[in-house]
Every structure is written in C-alpha cells, then in structure tokens.
Amino acid sequence: MKTPKAMVLRQQLQHFMTLYRNKLGLNKFTAHKFELKHLQVCLKSLDPIFHDYTIIQLTDIHLGQWITPNHLKGIIELVNQEKPDLIALTGDYVSYLIDQYEADLTNCLKNLNPLDASLAVLGNHDHWLGAKKMRSILKNSGVIDISNEVYTIHRENTCLHVVGLDSVMLNKDQLDNVINKIPVEGPAILIVHEPDFADISSSTGRFSLQLSGHSHGGQFIIPFWNNTIIKGPYFKKYPLGKYKVGDMIQYTSRGLGTNVFWFRINCPPEITIIKLKSAEYEDES
Ligand SMILES: [Fe+2]
16 A cells, blocks of 8 residues: 555654754653653542552653654663553554564563553554554563453452553544443443543443543643643543543543654653552541
8 A cells, every 4th residue: 555645754754853863862861851740549449459559651652753762761661660560551652654663662662560461552643554563563562452452450359440442533442342341340440542532431430540642741731720722633622631521530641752843841751650549448548
C-alpha cells in the first residue's frame, strides 16, 4: 500500500527534527525534566489487601519524536526505582516511523520490572503505523496487550481487574464485548488511550477509575488556572488531570512525548504514580 503524502511529509519532518535534536545535544536524559506525578485514588470496593497498590502509567511516548531511546531508558529506570506493582501503558508508542524504532522500543520496554505485570493498549498512532507490528513489539518486550481484554490480579481470595480498550478514535474499541468478560466480584480499572471515552465508560457503572493519555495535557497549561485551552478530537472534555465523571474517576496524563513540535509550556512530561486506597482502610484511619 502506498504511504499517503501527508504521512511522508510528517516522516520527513520527524527525520529533520531528529537531526536537529542530535545537533543540539538534546539526546541526553535529564531526570528533573520529567515530573513524577503522585495520585491517590480511593476505590469503594477495593479489598484492604490492595491498599497502597501502586500503578505507574506511561503514555504517549512517541518514540523518535523528541523522546529518544536514551530518554526512554532513563524514564524506565525512574519507573523501576518506584517499585510499582503494575505498569499501565496507554498508547501512542511511536509517531510516524515504526521500523526504525522497533529494536529500541523493544529493548527499553523489556526493562520494565513491575511486581505483577506491564499491561498495554494501543493509541491512534500505533494503528496508523501498524497495529500488528506494535502488538508484536509489545509481545517481544514482555508487555501484555489487553486491548479489549481483561487482566485480573489475585491476592488471597480477592481480586482487582484491569480492563483494556483498543483505540476509540480508530473505532477499535469493543466495550460491550469486554464488559461481559469482567467477573462480577472485584473493582475494575479501565485503560484506554482517549480520555473523552469517560462519559461512556462511567455510564456502565462498572469502572471505578479510567486512565488515559492522548492529549499531552494540551501541551500548554495556563499558569494559576492549571488548565488548558488546547483541545482536540477525543480530548475536548477531559484533557488534563483528574475528573469525577459519575461515580468514576477519570485521570488524563500529560504523557511523555509530543506530536510534531516540542511545544510544552508549563506542561512538563509526566510519569504518573497512582496509589490505590481501600475505602474500608481509609475509614478506619
Ligand atoms: Fe493519541
């Protein structure tokens, strides 16, 4: 299949930016440029055994477009230092080039070292560049692709479900299908690339928390207001941070990389560290 002209132009732009970045010496990883964002979420039906369960969310890596393999290596070292129980990857691993970054992406993701598992779904860019290829990269990295699937974590006689939905923007999501796969007992957390899906997911009443990316936080956060006016398809309503949608918490990460230009004003790249809290435990304390 012939690559569309717009894609070729964007690929050339990405090549040009790589050269420019290398020339300026921006390849080096500097930890303080990446914010470790701490978030606590109390889940009503979470068994106390899962109190303080730690999930680290990484999203919108867009590897090769400002985030270099060196950066990603450094990010993963920061993640491992936090000793997470679970890692949630919410899509857009690449921008406009995939073959050139396959080995680097695989080698970096392989180093993720959570207690339970690294779980992933795909974003729009992953589908544009080849979902089959991206799924094979994830598999070779030891990351479990849970697009339209359920992953259950067990502790003694209780459990916690992480549900993955494939890209909503590309109409790959199968909510009706996947919701039937969730066992009746135990709270469920949804990971899906596009944040505005929260209106639909919360209306099911089955999810306590949704984790998304896609927006890059708008890439421009207005000081003192702590919000953004830059919105786009599927991140118009929930572009940045924490929201209460019905009975569900929606969290939209600012993500790591950017699309096209490195334009981030008051909106640093983010590694999100989510600590789950059991309501039962919190009530006693
Ligand atoms: Fe996206």
